[in-house]
Amino acid sequence: MRVKGLRTIVNRRALNPAMYPRTNERFPDEKLGRILTQLRALRSRLNLLAIQHGLFYSLAMLIAAGAIVYACAFTLSPLNFMIIAAIAAATAPVAIVTATRTAWSMRASTARAASLADERAELKGRLATIVTIAQHRRRGPMWSYLVEDTLSRSEEFAPARIERRRISKGIFALAGALVLAGIAWPISKIRHAQIAAANQRPDDLTLDLNDLHLRPADPGDDSGVTVSADPATMRQLQARLAHDGLDAGQGNSTSLDSLVNHARDLAGNLQSKLTGQKSQPQRLNLKLADAADPFAQDKDRNNNFAQQHKHNDNPAGQFQRDQPAGKEGDLPQNPVHNENQDQDRPAGAGDMGNQSQGGKNSADDNQDQTADANSQQNGDQGSNGGAAHGIGADPDSLFGAPAQAKLGSEGFEIAIEARPLDKGPKGAGHAYEPPKVRTTLSTDQEPDEPVARTDVPSEDRTTIKRVFER
Amino acid sequence: MTDMDSAALETPTVADFARTFRRIQAEIHKVIIGHEQAVEEMLSALFAGGHVLIEGVPGTGKTTLVKTLGLALNLSFNRIQFTVDLMPADITGTRVIETGADGRREFTFQPGPVFCHILLGDEINRATPKTQSALLEAMAELQVTVAGITHVLPPPYFVMATLNPIEMEGTYPLPEAQLDRFLFKVRLNYPDEAELTRIISSTTGPEDAGIEAVFHVAEAPQRIEALKKLVREVMVAPEIEQYAARVVRATQPQNSRFVSDEARAVHDDMVNRYVLFGSSPRGAQALILGAKVRALLDGRANVAREDIDRVAVPGLAHRIMLNYAAHSDGIDAVHIVERVLKSVRAARA
Numbered sequence: 127m128r129v130k131g132l133r134t135i136v137n138r139r140a141l142n143p144a145m146y147p148r149t150n151e152r153f154p155d156e157k158l159g160r161i162l163t164q165l166r167a168l169r170s171r172l173n174l175l176a177i178q179h180g181l182f183y184s185l186a187m188l189i190a191a192g193a194i195v196y197a198c199a200f201t202l203s204p205l206n207f208m209i210i211a212a213i214a215a216a217t218a219p220v221a222i223v224t225a226t227r228t229a230w231s232m233r234a235s236t237a238r239a240a241s242l243a244d245e246r247a248e249l250k251g252r253l254a255t256i257v258t259i260a261q262h263r264r265r266g267p268m269w270s271y272l273v274e275d276t277l278s279r280s281e282e283f284a285p286a287r288i289e290r291r292r293i294s295k296g297i298f299a300l301a302g303a304l305v306l307a308g309i310a311w312p313i314s315k316i317r318h319a320q321i322a323a324a325n326q327r328p329d330d331l332t333l334d335l336n337d338l339h340l341r342p343a344d345p346g347d348d349s350g351v352t353v354s355a356d357p358a359t360m361r362q363l364q365a366r367l368a369h370d371g372l373d374a375g376q377g378n379s380t381s382l383d384s385l386v387n388h389a390r391d392l393a394g395n396l397q398s399k400l401t402g403q404k405s406q407p408q409r410l411n412l413k414l415a416d417a418a419d420p421f422a423q424d425k426d427r428n429n430n431f432a433q434q435h436k437h438n439d440n441p442a443g444q445f446q447r448d449q450p451a452g453k454e455g456d457l458p459q460n461p462v463h464n465e466n467q468d469q470d471r472p473a474g475a476g477d478m479g480n481q482s483q484g485g486k487n488s489a490d491d492n493q494d495q496t497a498d499a500n501s502q503q504n505g506d507q508g509s510n511g512g513a514a515h516g517i518g519a520d521p522d523s524l525f526g527a528p529a530q531a532k533l534g535s536e537g538f539e540i541a542i543e544a545r546p547l548d549k550g551p552k553g554a555g556h557a558y559e560p561p562k563v564r565t566t567l568s569t570d571q572e573p574d575e576p577v578a579r580t581d582v583p584s585e586d587r588t589t590i591k592r593v594f595e596r
Numbered sequence: 597m598t599d600m601d602s603a604a605l606e607t608p609t610v611a612d613f614a615r616t617f618r619r620i621q622a623e624i625h626k627v628i629i630g631h632e633q634a635v636e637e638m639l640s641a642l643f644a645g646g647h648v649l650i651e652g653v654p655g656t657g658k659t660t661l662v663k664t665l666g667l668a669l670n671l672s673f674n675r676i677q678f679t680v681d682l683m684p685a686d687i688t689g690t691r692v693i694e695t696g697a698d699g700r701r702e703f704t705f706q707p708g709p710v711f712c713h714i715l716l717g718d719e720i721n722r723a724t725p726k727t728q729s730a731l732l733e734a735m736a737e738l739q740v741t742v743a744g745i746t747h748v749l750p751p752p753y754f755v756m757a758t759l760n761p762i763e764m765e766g767t768y769p770l771p772e773a774q775l776d777r778f779l780f781k782v783r784l785n786y787p788d789e790a791e792l793t794r795i796i797s798s799t800t801g802p803e804d805a806g807i808e809a810v811f812h813v814a815e816a817p818q819r820i821e822a823l824k825k826l827v828r829e830v831m832v833a834p835e836i837e838q839y840a841a842r843v844v845r846a847t848q849p850q851n852s853r854f855v856s857d858e859a860r861a862v863h864d865d866m867v868n869r870y871v872l873f874g875s876s877p878r879g880a881q882a883l884i885l886g887a888k889v890r891a892l893l894d895g896r897a898n899v900a901r902e903d904i905d906r907v908a909v910p911g912l913a914h915r916i917m918l919n920y921a922a923h924s925d926g927i928d929a930v931h932i933v934e935r936v937l938k939s940v941r942a943a944r945a
Contacts, residue, residue, distance in 0.1 A: 255898035258833040268829045268897040271610060
């Protein structure tokens with residue numbers, strides 16, 4: 127604007143030199159030009175800072191939001207990731223718009239630059255008055271004095287003195303965002319390596335259903351545990367959950383639950399895309415065994431296994447959604463054996479261990495049971511301490527010096543996530559809150575350690591030896 | 597008178613103005629102890645072309661101040677002691693019958709005390725409204741009309757009226773229209789202890805204060821008029837004029853039936869609660885003119901917001917009429933003006 131005004135003055139002078147005598151008015155205009163040039167430099171600096179402000183803050187917001195989302199994709203559960211990602215997605219645009227608006231409001235016209243210079247250099251309105259009056263044709267007799275007076279203070283409103291910064295403070299925000307991104311990158315790498323390692327380490331754990339301590343899990347809690355069991359045990363688990371009031375979510379299917387499930391799946395897909403992992407990470411397979419009612423279990427197992435071969439969506443697999451492919455049909459292969467139960471049980475007592483084979487072929491069920499019983503009698507000495515002193519042991523080596531057994535009595539707690547397949551993301555699902563399972567050793571159960579050799583009174587030895595010889 | 601002073605008579609500069617102003621101030625303060633701000637405001641009103649209403653309790657130097665100013669400026673000076681029986685003709689002048697050399701008798705105009713450069717109207721609120729109004733024409737139009745004949749007052753013309761805030765019995769408070777004609781209202785407070793000590797020592801001794809006239813008697817009016825012209829030439833940016841207008845508008849209560857376009861004014865609850873009538877447009881003129889003097893004193897050819905703020909209280913306080921609520925709550929017009937300035941600054945920020 128000021129430039130245009132100056133050009134107008136110059137052009138008029140060229141057209142009519144008599145009206146604008148050069149001797150008297152040239153010098154004030156030249157001085158005015160120097161003042162306005164200085165103001166334009168200040169204006170450019172202010173506008174550059176405004177542009178930097180908008181650019182740096184916008185970039186900082188984008189980078190920070192991206193870094194947070196990327197890091198959370200590796201570290202958080204889908205539900206938490208979804209929340210964080212939604213917050214980031216909502217916050218980042220607002221912050222960018224705010225930064226842009228602030229930058230827009232920071233832009234300076236020459237008049238604004240003059241006012242700012244007046245304020246910061248304490249020029250008491252000299253520059254603002256010059257900029258305003260310069261547009262008028264009649265400038266008054268004191269115009270020359272004002273220009274001269276202002277020009278004599280030109281050092282006070284030099285651009286470098288009025289605005290010392292060449293780089294906006296937004297650079298710090300950008301640097302902070304880059305640092306955040308720098309932190310998020312190794313976090314994602316470390317987490318990626320951990321997940322990859324977990325995928326290569328299948329963990330199986332077999333527990334007795336009676337030893338489970340059930341309680342509700344937090345929504346979205348991903349314990350990384352997959353539960354598998356035979357259908358009868360699963361039903362009993364469900365019955366327990368119902369009894370403990372932990373399966374309320376299954377019974378009350380609401381649109382909110384469905385929405386949460388969809389959101390979780392969406393977040394999971396997004397996480398998969400961000401992390402580059404196509405499948406779910408390998409989980410700890412928690413295999414349940416019901417040692418309390420082996421006969422009923424056998425009966426249920428036979429019925430359910432027959433159905434299982436007829437339908438792919440077998441009940442036994444309803445808790446196996448998160449299992450890796452190829453393991454969906456698997457059933458516990460190493461059920462927990464209570465030594466006392468094993469000894470008290472008839473020959474079919476070892477059928478629990480046969481469940482895995484039953485999943486393959488129900489026709490071989492009896493044969494498998496016999497084989498399983500034999501394997502029990504042959505002694506799984508590596509895993510079952512009772513076998514060393516039980517059936518199949520050498521009667522001559524029954525007695526010896528008492529051993530110092532390592533008896534463990536501690537239990538453990540583990541959280542499991544289990545969702546029926548038909549309640550999963552592909553089904554008409556509703557939210558299922560996975561139970562947290564606390565397993566403690568039964569008071570009737572000996573620790574999972576070899577039974578310690580103990581002293582046998584000499585009068586009883588003959589009787590015991592006779593039993594084993596029989 | 598030096599050569600420089602002679603040159604300044606023709607075209608005074610900003611520096612001339614400031615130097616002259618400070619010199620007059622110094623001469624006055626040879627007699628007047630303290631009251632620096634009052635003296636500065638009074639001189640500002642003089643060079644801005646306005647008149648001053650001086651308010652102060654008896655004995656604070658009101659009359660002395662005016663007399664000293666007249667001596668320092670080397671201008672003609674008159675004093676009117678306003679009383680309840682003072683008639684308008686007593687101040688404007690009257691026609692008397694005079695016998696000429698040829699024996700013929702004719703009416704001739706006998707100028708009253710208003711015909712001077714500096715007029716002190718002492719305790720103006722003791723005169724009747726009729727007499728007070730007689731002074732209005734002289735103050736506003738620099739002329740008096742007697743028997744249909746208008747007589748022009750010689751410039752510069754500067755009226756200083758004093759108000760005694762006590763002994764209000766039998767007084768006639770100045771109407772708002774007359775108050776509005778005073779550019780500034782200057783308040784003379786009691787001197788502090790140090791000032792009082794100096795007053796005692798300087799006024800009870802044998803020596804004279806020795807005031808020197810700043811101007812030569814023959815050229816004093818022209819010099820002062822030239823300086824007043826210089827004040828008018830000080831430049832004011834439109835945004836400063838807007839600021840002054842905004843300040844004046846903010847003194848007007850929004851609930852007044854005389855106020856329109858409420859949305860564009862700065863609202864202040866204190867104004868709405870305590871002010872009956874706000875400042876007139878003359879208040880804005882007073883702000884700008886007083887600010888111009890302030891700018892020149894600061895060596896500037898342009899008015900800044902600080903100049904407006906500096907003259908806001910003397911320029912606006914006497915133009916604001918307060919209601920009974922203000923009097924009962926102990927709020928005076930100075931509080932209102934300071935509050936208005938604060939509100940306008942906040943709105944600007």
